[in-house]
Amino acid sequence: MAESAASGHSKSSPLKLYFGVWATLLVLTFVTYRVAYLELGPFNSVVALVIASIKATLVALFFMHVWHASEKLTKLVIVAALFFLLLLLGLTMADYATRTWS
Amino acid sequence: MGMPTVVPQQRFERETYLNKEYGIWSWLLTTDHKRIALLYLISITFFFFIGGFFALLIRLELLTPAGDLVQADTYNKLFTQHGMVMVFFFLIPSIPATLGNFLVPMMVGAKDLAFPRINLLSWYLYIIGGIIMLHCMLTGGVDTGWTFYVPFSSNFTNTKFVEAGIAIFIAGFSSILTGLNFVVTIHRMRAPGMTWSRLPLFIWAHYATSIIQLLGTPVVAITIVLVACERALHLGIFDPKLGGDPVLFQHLFWFYSHPAVYIMILPAMGVVTEIIPCFSRKRIFGYQFVALSSIAIAVFGFLVWAHHMFVAGISVYSALVFSFLSYAVALPSAIKVFNWTATLYKGSIRYDAPMLYAFGFLGLFTIGGLSGLFLAALGINVHVTDTYFVVAHFHYIMVGGAVMGYLGGMHFWWPKISGKLYPEGWARLAALIVFIGFNLTFFPQFVLGYLGMPRRYYDYSHMPEFQVLNVLSTAGATVLGVGYLLPMVYFLWSMRYGKPASDNPWNAAGLEWKTASPPPTFNFDEEPVVTWEAYNYDELDAPPQAQEVTVA
Ligand code: HEM
Numbered sequence: 001m002a003e004s005a006a007s008g009h010s011k012s013s014p015l016k017l018y019f020g021v022w023a024t025l026l027v028l029t030f031v032t033y034r035v036a037y038l039e040l041g042p043f044n045s046v047v048a049l050v051i052a053s054i055k056a057t058l059v060a061l062f063f064m065h066v067w068h069a070s071e072k073l074t075k076l077v078i079v080a081a082l083f084f085l086l087l088l089l090g091l092t093m094a095d096y097a098t099r100t101w102s
Numbered sequence: 103m104g105m106p107t108v109v110p111q112q113r114f115e116r117e118t119y120l121n122k123e124y125g126i127w128s129w130l131l132t133t134d135h136k137r138i139a140l141l142y143l144i145s146i147t148f149f150f151f152i153g154g155f156f157a158l159l160i161r162l163e164l165l166t167p168a169g170d171l172v173q174a175d176t177y178n179k180l181f182t183q184h185g186m187v188m189v190f191f192f193l194i195p196s197i198p199a200t201l202g203n204f205l206v207p208m209m210v211g212a213k214d215l216a217f218p219r220i221n222l223l224s225w226y227l228y229i230i231g232g233i234i235m236l237h238c239m240l241t242g243g244v245d246t247g248w249t250f251y252v253p254f255s256s257n258f259t260n261t262k263f264v265e266a267g268i269a270i271f272i273a274g275f276s277s278i279l280t281g282l283n284f285v286v287t288i289h290r291m292r293a294p295g296m297t298w299s300r301l302p303l304f305i306w307a308h309y310a311t312s313i314i315q316l317l318g319t320p321v322v323a324i325t326i327v328l329v330a331c332e333r334a335l336h337l338g339i340f341d342p343k344l345g346g347d348p349v350l351f352q353h354l355f356w357f358y359s360h361p362a363v364y365i366m367i368l369p370a371m372g373v374v375t376e377i378i379p380c381f382s383r384k385r386i387f388g389y390q391f392v393a394l395s396s397i398a399i400a401v402f403g404f405l406v407w408a409h410h411m412f413v414a415g416i417s418v419y420s421a422l423v424f425s426f427l428s429y430a431v432a433l434p435s436a437i438k439v440f441n442w443t444a445t446l447y448k449g450s451i452r453y454d455a456p457m458l459y460a461f462g463f464l465g466l467f468t469i470g471g472l473s474g475l476f477l478a479a480l481g482i483n484v485h486v487t488d489t490y491f492v493v494a495h496f497h498y499i500m501v502g503g504a505v506m507g508y509l510g511g512m513h514f515w516w517p518k519i520s521g522k523l524y525p526e527g528w529a530r531l532a533a534l535i536v537f538i539g540f541n542l543t544f545f546p547q548f549v550l551g552y553l554g555m556p557r558r559y560y561d562y563s564h565m566p567e568f569q570v571l572n573v574l575s576t577a578g579a580t581v582l583g584v585g586y587l588l589p590m591v592y593f594l595w596s597m598r599y600g601k602p603a604s605d606n607p608w609n610a611a612g613l614e615w616k617t618a619s620p621p622p623t624f625n626f627d628e629e630p631v632v633t634w635e636a637y638n639y640d641e642l643d644a645p646p647q648a649q650e651v652t653v654a
């Protein structure tokens with residue numbers, strides 16, 4: 001599966017791609033660390049979460065071969081996982097958002 | 103590998119998965135799903151008796167109102183270890199890892215699971231987790247309750263929480279791997295003609311279970327890691343002093359643990375759905391409804407978790423929604439109960455041991471499910487939460503439902519697994535003892551809880567009027583213990599002295615009955631081709647002459 005993804009898609013070798021993704025992840029980690037020292041108020045968390053999501057997406061797409069996966073089952077698994085993650089976050093936040101005391 | 107040529111004497115020395123190879127390594131390094139199922143069977147039985155031992159001590163302590171048998175701290179450890187062992191090391195792997203492992207490939211007509219080595223890995227992970235848990239128990243144990251709520255688990259307990267957490271974390275991965283294997287096997291390895299609508303409902307139930315294992319287990323694993331991080335590194339996740347929120351823990355924990363209760367009950371529902379048509383000699387009533395209700399349970403099971411948190415300070419609006427959704431999730435279970443009952447209607451019912459367990463399941467699961475509806479009603483919940491009513495509710499489902507289903511399945515498929523018949527009279531007696539012992543143990547707990555006896559108390563001397571019901575419950579637990587020991591004794595006995603089983607002793611439908619008992623290593627001598635619908639009992643029972651003129 002990895003081979004077909006590599007040959008069908010990018011002209012560079014898969015190894016280069018993997019190192020590229022790895023470097024990007026390291027850069028993003030560094031960015032997270034630097035941004036944590038800026039005074040952005042509530043946006044500190046927002047930025048950190050956005051960067052973390054981008055990193056997770058990169059890992060799933062390239063290291064877990066979701067990019068160019070031919071298998072429908074793989075896609076189904078991804079969609080289902082995201083859907084249930086949204087349920088977890090959505091219903092939990094709904095609790096916090098509607099508490100009438102505090 | 104090479105098929106044995108048919109030589110007359112070989113009729114008795116037929117090669118099976120059991121006699122193909124001998125020696126400890128042929129078991130510990132096997133990738134045969136049937137042998138791995140037996141490895142799991144031995145291991146979960148071991149943990150079942152450990153968990154049962156703790157239960158016995160709990161019941162002995164509660165025999166008298168005073169806290170006289172053990173210290174308060176010890177009592178906390180007893181119910182914690184009982185819950186952790188029973189939930190994570192017995193009930194979650196019980197049916198999927200033993201009967202599921204054994205039967206899923208055979209029922210879909212495959213040679214093995216999709217990833218045989220991952221299957222073996224899952225058993226090793228389970229064993230590693232189990233050894234860590236044993237070590238934890240032998241060196242002091244944990245006292246947080248199986249739910250390990252913060253802030254007690256993160257900031258206060260001085261018992262071995264982190265070690266227990268690691269054990270559960272690792273065992274969780276074994277559960278994920280089993281689920282993964284089942285999903286891929288069911289999608290990719292079905293025999294020709296085995297369409298989705300011809301799959302046995304046992305397979306649909308395991309498919310739904312696997313979905314929950316895959317989607318839910320990572321959440322509890324992460325939750326354990328977060329608690330451990332807070333404990334060790336003082337990260338502010340659940341502690342308000344550090345900017346965290348303790349209720350968040352409960353959200354995360356129950357997001358897994360409510361669906362996890364369905365990991366325990368769905369496979370038992372699958373077992374019962376195989377047994378009832380066979381012993382009523384009828385096709386299952388409403389195949390599609392039973393199949394899709396399994397999927398509905400898996401999905402809607404993820405939408406009700408906060409019914410465990412009604413008194414934890416969640417938003418009133420949230421509580422209303424979760425209460426409503428909890429009622430909704432009972433519907434697919436009710437659909438199943440109605441379909442089983444309709445299958446029985448006008449069937450030619452036989453009362454063999456597996457069917458007795460299936461009947462037990464039906465009644466006890468229904469009581470457990472209905473008491474769940476009581477608990478899901480906000481007003482009643484406030485009254486009975488954290489009382490013995492809750493304890494009775496989930497034991498009716500987990501022990502009365504899941505363990506009954508497990509035992510029913512063990513009896514039903516024992517001839518296939520071992521190639522031997524168990525003694526039917528003893529088996530019926532054991533089923534009866536289990537049923538009586540169970541109700542004697544847990545029905546009084548409904549009453550106790552309703553009257554206000556809190557759970558997790560070791561000393562109730564300020565309310566001595568509760569003693570009578572507690573004595574009944576302890577007496578029942580003793581009976582139940584005998585009922586559980588019996589099958590283990592006669593199963594072992596039958597391996598040596600039992601009569602040889604034919605390939606299909608129950609005249610049951612399903613591919614697993616079309617191969618030998620015990621099956622050959624690759625399950626079938628030739629790849630099966632399926633041309634019939636599931637549960638075709640009308641065709642199986644048709645007299646041979648009539649079969650030749652099958653037109654009408
Ligand atoms: C089908 C299998 C089910 C199982 C295995 C199961 C298991 C459990 C368990 C283990 C608990 C106790 C958790 C704890 O406090 O430690 C519990 C509590 C509860 N169950 Fe169930 N349950 C099932 C079905 C249901 C259903 C169908 C409903 C409602 C529609 C339900 C409603 C509840 C509620 C509301 C509680 C919380 C009680 C409280 O602590 O206040 N359960 N159940």
Ligand SMILES: [Cu+2]
Nearest residue numbers: 360407409410
């Ligand atoms: Cu629940």
